[in-house]
Amino acid sequence: MDWQALLLSIKLSTVTVLILIPLAIVAGRFLAYRHFRGKSWVEALVMVPLVLPPTVIGYYLLVGLGSESWLGRTLEQLLGHQLVFHFSGLVVASILVNIPFAIQPIQRAFEAVPEDVRDAAACCGMSRLKVLFKIELPMVWPGVLTAMVLCFSHVLGEFGVVLMMGGNIAGETKTIAISIYDSVQAFDFASAGNMSLVLLLFAVTVLALTTSLSRRVGGQHVANRR
Amino acid sequence: MSQTVADLYCRIQQAKPIKLDAEFVCKAGEVLAVVGPSGGGKSTLLRMIAGLSQPEQGEIRYGDKPWFNADNKVQLTPQQRHLGYVPQHFGLFPNLTALENVVAALDHIPKAEREARAKDWLERVNLHGLPDRLPAQLSGGQRQRVALARALAREPSVLLLDEPFSAVDRETRERLYLELARLKEQLAIPVIMVTHDLNEALLLADSMILISQGKMLQQGRPREVLTRPRDEAVAKQMGLRNIFDAEVIAQEEERQITWLKFGEHLIASTYFDNLDIGTKVRWVIPNQGVRFNSIKKGRLCRSFNKLDITVDSMLVMGESVRVLASVVGVEHKIHAEVPLHLAQQLELVEGSETTVALKSELIHILEP
Numbered sequence: 001m002d003w004q005a006l007l008l009s010i011k012l013s014t015v016t017v018l019i020l021i022p023l024a025i026v027a028g029r030f031l032a033y034r035h036f037r038g039k040s041w042v043e044a045l046v047m048v049p050l051v052l053p054p055t056v057i058g059y060y061l062l063v064g065l066g067s068e069s070w071l072g073r074t075l076e077q078l079l080g081h082q083l084v085f086h087f088s089g090l091v092v093a094s095i096l097v098n099i100p101f102a103i104q105p106i107q108r109a110f111e112a113v114p115e116d117v118r119d120a121a122a123c124c125g126m127s128r129l130k131v132l133f134k135i136e137l138p139m140v141w142p143g144v145l146t147a148m149v150l151c152f153s154h155v156l157g158e159f160g161v162v163l164m165m166g167g168n169i170a171g172e173t174k175t176i177a178i179s180i181y182d183s184v185q186a187f188d189f190a191s192a193g194n195m196s197l198v199l200l201l202f203a204v205t206v207l208a209l210t211t212s213l214s215r216r217v218g219g220q221h222v223a224n225r226r
Numbered sequence: 227m228s229q230t231v232a233d234l235y236c237r238i239q240q241a242k243p244i245k246l247d248a249e250f251v252c253k254a255g256e257v258l259a260v261v262g263p264s265g266g267g268k269s270t271l272l273r274m275i276a277g278l279s280q281p282e283q284g285e286i287r288y289g290d291k292p293w294f295n296a297d298n299k300v301q302l303t304p305q306q307r308h309l310g311y312v313p314q315h316f317g318l319f320p321n322l323t324a325l326e327n328v329v330a331a332l333d334h335i336p337k338a339e340r341e342a343r344a345k346d347w348l349e350r351v352n353l354h355g356l357p358d359r360l361p362a363q364l365s366g367g368q369r370q371r372v373a374l375a376r377a378l379a380r381e382p383s384v385l386l387l388d389e390p391f392s393a394v395d396r397e398t399r400e401r402l403y404l405e406l407a408r409l410k411e412q413l414a415i416p417v418i419m420v421t422h423d424l425n426e427a428l429l430l431a432d433s434m435i436l437i438s439q440g441k442m443l444q445q446g447r448p449r450e451v452l453t454r455p456r457d458e459a460v461a462k463q464m465g466l467r468n469i470f471d472a473e474v475i476a477q478e479e480e481r482q483i484t485w486l487k488f489g490e491h492l493i494a495s496t497y498f499d500n501l502d503i504g505t506k507v508r509w510v511i512p513n514q515g516v517r518f519n520s521i522k523k524g525r526l527c528r529s530f531n532k533l534d535i536t537v538d539s540m541l542v543m544g545e546s547v548r549v550l551a552s553v554v555g556v557e558h559k560i561h562a563e564v565p566l567h568l569a570q571q572l573e574l575v576e577g578s579e580t581t582v583a584l585k586s587e588l589i590h591i592l593e594p
Contacts, residue, residue: 117319121317122303125331
């Protein structure tokens with residue numbers, strides 16, 4: 001069992017979720033309430049990481065953020081280190097890959113907030129920020145929690161993009177998924193089995209949790225409309 | 227009410243996304259009903275007054291204070307307008323209790339006073355003993371009361387009600403009518419109520435505007451709009467079906483009568499100014515203006531405002547009978563309502579021939 005890799009994966013998942021979810025709340029709310037020209041294109045763009053192979057995203061990130069590119073060099077000067085083959089690069093990659101997992105459930109949850117409720121809140125004199133924190137977030141929290149759980153577990157199991165972008169540096173970019181692959185390569189099936197079991201149990205728990213949560217979102221929606 | 231009370235003036239014009247053209251005043255202390263068929267732009271109009279959406283053109287003014295002015299680019303937010311708004315499905319905050327829902331609207335008063343004020347308003351709308359229930363645990367009527375308490379507790383400048391009785395059952399609706407009628411006496415602010423039910427306007431409103439396909443057709447007292455529709459479009463919207471052709475044969479200004487020739491029948495209508503003899507006009511009479519006299523055919527003594535008819539069909543609806551009949555000598559058909567006992571007494575059946583009298587004061591000539 002590669003505890004260092006497991007801890008690194010948990011750290012990567014946590015950082016990704018902490019950065020991505022607040023951004024997804026802003027973006028999901030915007031997409032749920034606003035109608036604008038080209039909205040379906042934006043929504044399609046958000047979904048791209050779902051259909052694109054992670055290795056392809058990893059490849060573009062490697063090329064785009066590597067020292068050969070203008071962006072890569074500028075970021076290197078600013079940060080003092082390269083993004084590729086570094087933990088921060090993994091965070092950037094994880095955020096990009098997980099955009100649909102974060103925005104989708106949150107957008108759907110905001111869409112389920114009845115217009116009547118939002119109108120009434122504005123007419124009650126509440127500021128937009130107050131409406132968000134006092135009325136909307138308590139109504140959409142199952143969606144936010146679903147997004148958090150999905151992103152966390154997805155980052156934990158991410159392989160292709162991590163390998164392309166981060167390589168396999170122990171303690172820096174070697175996540176649990178890569179460690180499992182390494183163990184199998186080294187015929188250490190016991191270790192690979194243990195780590196796989198941990199991920200399997202985690203995935204099942206997470207799925208059970210999200211299913212029950214989405215049912216609660218649906219239930220709440222019905223109660224509001226009644 | 228702590229707010230200065232003023233009249234609300236509203237002029238709204240737009241072509242897209244929903245066509246709207248309306249101009250009206252709602253006086254302080256008055257209930258104005260916005261009546262019209264579904265999808266006619268009533269709710270959009272109300273949302274514009276609330277500041278929830280913006281019209282293309284026009285002006286909304288509360289007393290001297292502009293809320294919206296397309297020319298000067300003035301657009302106050304709903305928060306700045308300080309109004310009370312009860313949406314069609316009440317818009318209660320599902321995560322807050324009834325009391326918290328009302329407290330949420332009280333940001334304008336000191337925190338310490340909010341709960342007492344909210345409780346007071348829940349009592350005033352007859353919602354006793356349920357302040358800790360969530361909206362999902364309340365009945366439709368109770369939710370409506372919470373929404374009304376929340377809107378009124380703000381001491382709003384204007385109260386806006388969007389189809390306030392459409393989401394509750396009939397019994398609750400009857401009770402809420404009484405409560406709103408009672409509450410109306412205490413309110414000194416303009417109240418605008420959107421409804422598709424003409425009966426609600428007749429029961430509760432001091433004045434009404436009729437809106438159809440985004441166009442304001444008429445403004446006036448509900449009874450007046452019903453009995454004196456301006457034109458055929460208004461008459462049809464008000465559910466009037468007895469609309470007939472006739473020819474002006476005499477004008478009697480001193481007795482305020484315009485005489486019409488309807489087939490071979492002579493009709494005395496309420497006076498319509500500036501009509502030349504021989505002009506072809508359309509006239510209207512509500513169903514309740516058609517009287518079946520308890521005398522048999524040919525015995526009505528007056529020589530005008532009576533029609534010989536043949537009953538085509540009869541439909542018993544509760545205690546009354548809806549009659550559709552052909553008028554002898556013209557191609558028109560007339561609709562009428564007869565009390566069931568009278569229909570039985572007159573032995574009315576399909577094919578019966580009888581004479582009906584028309585109430586002069588309910589006969590009205592439509593604008594061409």
